[in-house]
Amino acid sequence: MKGILLLNGTPYTGTIDAQDAYVVCCDGAYAWAKDKVRIDRNVGDFDSLNYLPTPPPKEVYPSEKDCTDGEIGLRTLLSHGCDSIEIYGGGGGREDHFLGNLHLLYYAMQRNTPARLFTERTEIFPARGKIKFSVPVGTTLSLLPFSGEAHIVSSEGLKYPLNGLTLSYGSCRGVSNLASSQEICLHCAEGCVLVLINRTKGT
Secondary structure, eight states: OEEEOSSSSSSSSSOOOOOTTEEEEEGGHHHHOOOOOOSSSSEETTTTTSOOOOOOOOOOOOOSSSSSSHHHHHHHHHHHHHEEEEEEEEESSSSHHHHHHHHHHHHHHTTTTEEEEEEESSSEEEEEEEEEOOOTTTOOOEEESSOOEEEEEEEESSSSSTTTTOOOOOOOTSSSEEBBBSEEEEEEEEEEEEEEEOOOOTO
């Protein structure tokens, strides 16, 4: 089952396909999502919303707690048995929350659950091992080390090959590459990369 996590960052204006998905909405995301997508469960402390949403939350968390509403939402999806997760509304707003949302992607990956964060213009996901994905030719994409150095053994479909390259913190070597073919193939033998794909707004 696919899980969808709605966050209280910049509202997502594109289409969200919730068919056959379990949808969890976090706190203030309800304001932009309630008329856009079906919501199966609301979670959080609701200090941003200032009222209780529909459906009523099973629990209202204290505003002073050791995790974000987004982390509560992600754990809710994982405990529900979701085997893939899409996150919307996780960009913009406060930069500290955005960086925290990237850690949610890592948390899911560590539990063998692929997760992707969609902003208005970018699709973001962590990956390791043999990585394959499809994009239109000419798409701008970036690869950044995530959780330490990432050693790229081989790459295909990139204008600027990354064969035998180690992506390290403190270097922007993987930023602003271009897709030379629709199919991108990478082998990240050590570490993990964060893939950022520039998309047309709202798609």
